[in-house]
Amino acid sequence: MTIAKPLPSYLVNRYHGWRATTYAENKSWHRRLAEDGQRPRFMVIACCDSRVDIPAVLGATTGDIFLHRNIANLIPPFEPDGEKHGTSAAIEYAVNFLKVAHIIIVAHSDCGGVKGCHDMCAGDAPEFEQKTSFIGRWLDILRPGYERVSTVEDRGARLTALEQQSVIVSLENLAKFPFVEKAMAEETLTLHGMWFDIGEGRLESYDSEMDSFYPV
Template identity: 45%
Template sequence: MGISALPEFLIEGYARWKATDFDQASEKYRELADHGQTPRVFAIGCCDSRVQTSKIFDADPGDIFVHRNIANLVPKFHDEGGHHGTVAAIDYAVDVLEISHIVIAGHSQCGGIKACHDLAVDPNSISVTPALSTWLKIVGDEFHRVEGLSSPQARVRALEFISVMTSLENLMTYPNVASAVADRGLRLHGIWQDLGGGTLMAFDPETNQFQAL
């Protein structure tokens, strides 16, 4: 049936964490368990296993509320709602946790963005499920902004940045986000991480460009 006992390598990893990280910060973990979380930051990042947003900001447990999805995307607001994990996470972060900052975290070598590019160039080039195809349209609809670039690599890299900017724009279509921005100073931010080089770039709304930190 596919369900089985936890594999040994995960059990061993847990034992190492319990004896090191947890042991060193046990009081912090107990405080979080007893009093709940009060993060200031909500990060929307990619599911990619290489992306670890909390680590690149040297954040402690409880500092950053994290949601991950394919290609760090935020869909536009729709009144009809539906079963949507990203929308639920936004609502919880903004309305319940009342976070002060939302960070859209993009990255290099993103498989979701590469798939989006390939589907835009040739819909028959790769096989994806209907759910994934619909999801990737969030940024796929922006392909016209990069199609004039000379190489696939340049188009994919540009789409990685556009995915962050599109998600920031889409966040402002949510009534609760727009109200929190206007009424209590919620701020939206965009970053892009070079996985191999360690460089972090932040979106500058004044220049509409990403600048290396």
């Protein structure tokens, strides 16, 4: 069996177009990044959703953002138990080695991962309850958030509230990582939470003192 095949021709053509334009116009910057290494000021943890282009939304250029994506932009609890933790490893690298000044968690509207968590916790997605479901076990991280919003009567409002809980639960978990807690205490790192409305192009920021999101 052939494990990997050549890229589709349309992707190859897109690459050549990028190299002939964007790269050619910024060649010296790319070479400087290659020689000097990366020094991003921000780490962004976002959902895998293809509709959420965070670098574009934040006006970022190459080298600005250390970007990590996962299902529903979740951060697991600090549990160094020998298991493989891609998200936790990315956070450790960003804080301890890249010395980023900000970590921003970005959730979004119409999130399939959040909807999956909602349906699983409501008993409507038994496939995610299986121990063999990678998705289900990952979405267990958001169960505390579901419990907080489960009494919201309107389903649409409940899903939006759970999307925003994905930010809040993740911030709560992130703040308990010892090296994150230390950097925050030394005032070298600040944490932020955002929710992005795909259809409206609206970005909202989380205020932990008010426990609410507001338009930026």
